[in-house]
Amino acid sequence: MKKLTKILLAISLLGWVVGFTTNWYHGLGCPIGAMFLGWFLVFKILEKEMDLFDDEQNMNLAKADAFSQAGFNRIAAETVQRSAPGVLAHSVSH
Numbered sequence: 001m002k003k004l005t006k007i008l009l010a011i012s013l014l015g016w017v018v019g020f021t022t023n024w025y026h027g028l029g030c031p032i033g034a035m036f037l038g039w040f041l042v043f044k045i046l047e048k049e050m051d052l053f054d055d056e057q058n059m060n061l062a063k064a065d066a067f068s069q070a071g072f073n074r075i076a077a078e079t080v081q082r083s084a085p086g087v088l089a090h091s092v093s094h
Helices: 001-019 028-070 072-083 085-094
Strands: none
Touching: 001 028
């Protein structure tokens, strides 16, 4: 479990314990425990999806860095300069 899911589970359990053992603030402990239990379950279900998304984004960043290092930006600038030489010279001079 990740840190956030552990925190949500701890707050949920604490809320349930407080709700069942005391009548703290007109029985507010049980609804708080139920709410945080729901959030815990949602985060637990989506935990693997978040990891896959992070891996995909890191892979995309690595690809972008590889294109940048390969001179992709230089090739794109040369292409723009050949297609519209006045536009690039005008934008660079100002």
